[in-house]
Amino acid sequence: MPSNSIFVILALSLELGQGFIGPLSLVLCHWSFVIGPLSLVLCHWSLVIGHWSLVIGHWSLVIGPLSFDLFGRLCLSYSLKE
Numbered sequence: 001m002p003s004n005s006i007f008v009i010l011a012l013s014l015e016l017g018q019g020f021i022g023p024l025s026l027v028l029c030h031w032s033f034v035i036g037p038l039s040l041v042l043c044h045w046s047l048v049i050g051h052w053s054l055v056i057g058h059w060s061l062v063i064g065p066l067s068f069d070l071f072g073r074l075c076l077s078y079s080l081k082e
Helices: 002-081
Strands: none
Touching: none
């Protein structure tokens, strides 16, 4: 007889657990559908921003030495005039 009471307690705990876990799993499933597309949008924008930061970095590497060269030539021409 004691083994039957263990099965009854086990069955009741499973039934109560399903009553709690079922709605909780639905809530988690809902939020995974909300967070999933949101993470895709954030990933997309991080790729866009990363791309443009690389483009700006590239052009700053191109323009930086050119501006330094132009500034050097201006200083040289100014010093030669005097």
